[in-house]
Structures are given as structure tokens and as C-alpha cells.
Amino acid sequence: MTTKDILKKVRKIEIKTKRLSDHIFGGEYHSSFKGRGMTFSEVRPYAFGDDVRNIDWNVTARYRTPFIKVFEEERELTMLLAVDISASQWFGTRGQLKREMITEIVATLAFSATQNNDKVGLVLYSDEIELFIPPQKGRSHVLRIIRELVDLKPKDTQTNTAKALKFVYNILKKKAIVFLISDFIDQNYEDTLKIVGKKHDLTGVMVYDPMEKEMPDLGLITIKDLETGQAAFVDTSNSKVRRTHNAHFLKRHNYFKKAFQKAGSGIIWVPTNGSYIKKMLQYFNARN
């Protein structure tokens, strides 16, 4: 991909997701993640309907008209997006790859955060930590995040969620909003998750392809694993094979749900042919 292509793609994602975050998400996001408290910001003349409890009597006495104190939520939240960019993300059978959907989700979240004056950071991981962008504010920072997500070629193909979680735990000193976005084709991250979940406001976003859930009858096919590179002949016409495959997915999904619930974290799961907006709105609504 040339720089031009990347920029074009980034722009496309920006347009699509910025509208989302402006019009649909913004508020929901804002109310979902609350700041630490209210701080005084200014006084203004009383208007009908204002809470009388907030009238600033000193100023009112001085000017002989009612003034009201305006408080603003103290935000300055930090959002960290931990994104799995292992090779398994390069799969998708319904219109888009998992990686593409994840990129959109990240962009939407990042724009929503900037809009609400929050800092956004990014951790890209596979088997290793591939990239870390410290939390910052601003549109250009969000665009950079999107660009890295579009462009970065991971050095490793496999997935190590626990390692990524440990890294997140180590770099974040304050409580932060952490989104862990992955397909969760991984195991043994439950314990680490618990530790991170205790400290941070953690949400797990699982993106999967419908074919990962149910394999159609494709006959006898040669399947190559994107992550391990291993190949094998798989008889997808055999119902036992397909049932095993489905059971494996369900087990993985259940592990994901259980692990995050145990950690007191939220979960979103979305198939590549589904609407992540809907799912995320549902999630934010449920939090309020």
C-alpha cells in the first residue's frame, strides 16, 4: 500500500466513523464513562428551569439578579485501545475482514473519545507488543492511530492476549478506559484479565466471522492456518467435523464471556456481517 492509498483509506474510515461518533455515539459514550467529579467552571444568569440549588448567592447579591453556578464534569479520561493484529485477523467471509471491522471500531471509539476531550492511546499486539502509541488528544492523533492500524505489518503472526494485558497493566498508572479488541482465538488470559479488570474500566470486544462459528459443507478442502501456517486436509462435509468446529467456537466464546464477566468487565461480540454500532449502542445503554 502506498502512502496515498493509506491516507485515502484513513480518510474513508474517518468520514464513516466520525459521523457515527458525532451523531450516534458521542452522547452515549460520554455518559457511559463518567469523570471523577464536578468542578466549578463559571456563573451565568439564571434561566427558567435551572436548579435553584445551584444559585450562587454571593454573585446574585452583588448584581441583584439571580446567577447560577455552572459545573462541568471533570473528564480528561484516558482511553487505551488494545488491538489484536495477529494473522488470524486477516479472515472474513462476509464483505469485510475482521481486521477491517476492528479498524472501524477503533476509529469510532477514538473519535468519540477525542470529541469528549479524552486522551486515546493504542496498543497493537500479536505474539509480541507490536506498537504502543501513548494516550494523547486531538484529531491528528486519532488519524495517526487509524493509519497505524491500516498500515502496520505485524512481525509475529500468533496471538498472546495475556502478554498484551500485562503490558497494558504496566503502562497505565491511572485508571483508564481499556478496550481489548480481538477475535480471542487464544487461551489462558483469564487470570491476567482479572488483574487488569480490577484496576481499569475494561471492555472486551470480540470480532468473529460467521464461518468461524459454523462451517458450511465445502467438501474436502485444504485449510491453512493463518497464524501457525500449518496445513491439513479437512473434510467439511463430515457433520462430526463441523460439529467439533462449532463446539470449539462456542467453547472459545464462552471462555471469553466468562473471563470478562469474572473480571467485572463488559463484553461486546460482533460478527463481521453484523452491525457493531448497534451492539456498541446496546452496550453503552446497558451501562447507563
Add this chain to the structure above:
Amino acid sequence: MKNIFGHTQFETPYALLLLLLVPILAIWLYKNRYNERAKFLYSNLAAFGNFKTLKNKIIPVLAGFLLLSIALISVGIARPRSVDVTAKTKKTKGIDIMLAVDVSASMLARDLKPNRLEALKKTAIDFIKKRPNDRFGVVLYAGEAFTQVPITSDHRIVMQAIRKINFRQLFNQLDQGTAIGMGLATAVNRLKDSKAKSKVIILMTDGVNNTGEIDPNTALELAKEFGIKVYTIGLGTNGYAPTPVGVRPDGSFRYQNAKVEIDENLLKKIAQETGGKYFRATDNQKLDKIYKAIDKLEKTEIKETKYYNYKELYRPFVLSAVLLIFLVGILRYTWLKSFV
């Protein structure tokens, strides 16, 4: 290349070298069993477990089928065929050979072992055995001549007749002396009506023409007249040989060294003028050699026609190979629904 499978032979055996390809191909196929193929890139292979279904198991079998069909086609290319040779010997009419044997008393001389006559008998029988397509006859002569066996293709009779030549019996029957002319003429007489392509007389003597009603030169003219080739053999060493010179009262012979006298000029002349050859046999080995030389000179052409009935056997090989390929193809696209 013959007799690999009994009566089967390969027309182009080098094609069998293609069989060497099969193991190489098998190794290559195994090493590249996942490469060179449309692969479905999937995120999580482990999810399918480790089942080996019937279809999984049949993949190597199908590959084996393909290799087998290659092997079968290779064999087919080598063109195996069974040969059924029906050899029909067209017997050309062999030549007719008269053996004119001198049985005069001097034939008992012991310069050849055990004596000239016995040595001659043995060699003559060997000669006859070697020429199965020729007809033979035997004329015996001393002071006069008679036909022991007329020209016949029954070699058994001829050989028996030669074996039975008994000097003592003949000694009493025949006039003494050596009538070469008589012997030759009698032999010519026997051959004159023969329709054989080539007529040959082998004239054997150990002396000089000294009696007889027909002069050797006359007999020679006769032979020439009928187009008969005469090979002449002079028997006896150079110099002296123990020769019977008389009969004792008890019937046994009295031997005395006598000079061997052979009318070589005459024999040479006879041979030369009839297109034959003169030989001198001084001992048994020489005699053997002479007969071998005559055997070579008088080659009979035998036309043997061989009929080769080839039955091409490639068909079942190629057919089964094609069937296998079809089977593999059909299974791939129907039951397996795969491009394996």
C-alpha cells in the same frame, strides 16, 4: 527384452524407465501435498479437531491410484506383447550326396586308427548326422562296384548301412582290386535321375585304379555330363603303412609295410573338372577336417519362415489406468467435492 513375464516381451522396454518416475513423484507429491493447491486460509485450524474421516483417509489412496495409473501407462507404452512363434521350415530340397567308398583290402591298412575303413565309417556317419536336409546314398566298390543304399532321405538306413560295412563279407563277395572308374560310374548312375539342385559324389579311395570295366576318365565324363560335383578323398599316410598282404590259413590277415600309392593326379583331375575338390587324409583328424570342409562347401539353403503372432497386451494396462484416472476425477468432483 524377452521373457520377463514368460512369453511376454516389450517392444520398447526403455519406456519402463518411466517407472522410476513413480517413486520420485510419490515423494514429491507427499512433500508438496499441501502446496500447489488452492488453500483455504483460515483463522483457526485447531478448531476442526484431529479427525481422520473416510475422505481424509482416501486422499493418499487417490494419489496412489494416480501413481499406479502412471505406472500402468508406462508399462503400456513399453508395449508388452506375447509372442507366438510358429516356425514353418520350408525344406528346400537338399542336395543329393553319394558316398562312394573304396572297400578294397588296402582299406584295412592301419595308418588311420583303427584302420582306414573304420575311421571312414565313423566320420561319414557324423557327416550325415550334420546334414539333415540332404539325401544320401552309398556305393561300395573294390574290383567292382555296387550300390549299398540308393539315394534316400532316410538317414537312419544310410547310417545303419555304413555301420554294417563288413570288410570280410565284402572280401568274399567282390572282386579284388580298386576300380575307381566303376565306383564313380555307379554313383553317377544313381544320381543321374536325381532332381536335386546340387548333386555331389564323395569319392574315397586309397589306391590306384587298377581294374574295372569303366575307365575313371569315362566315369568323369559321365559325371560332368550330369552336372555332378565330385569331391575326392585320398586316404592314407605319406610313405609306408601296415597293409594286409595275404591271408593266413586261419583267415586272419598278414600285414606288411607297403608303400601307400594313391593316384592323386587322377583324383585331382576328377575333382577339378567336376567343380569339386581333392583332399588328402593322412590321419583321422585330417579326415574329420575334410568332411567338415565339404560340409561347409556344400551349404544347403534352408528357408525357414517364422510367423510371429504378436498379441498386444497394452490394452488392459492402459484401460485400467484410464479407469483409475476417471475414478479419481469423478470422486474428486462429486463425492469429495475437492481439488485435492
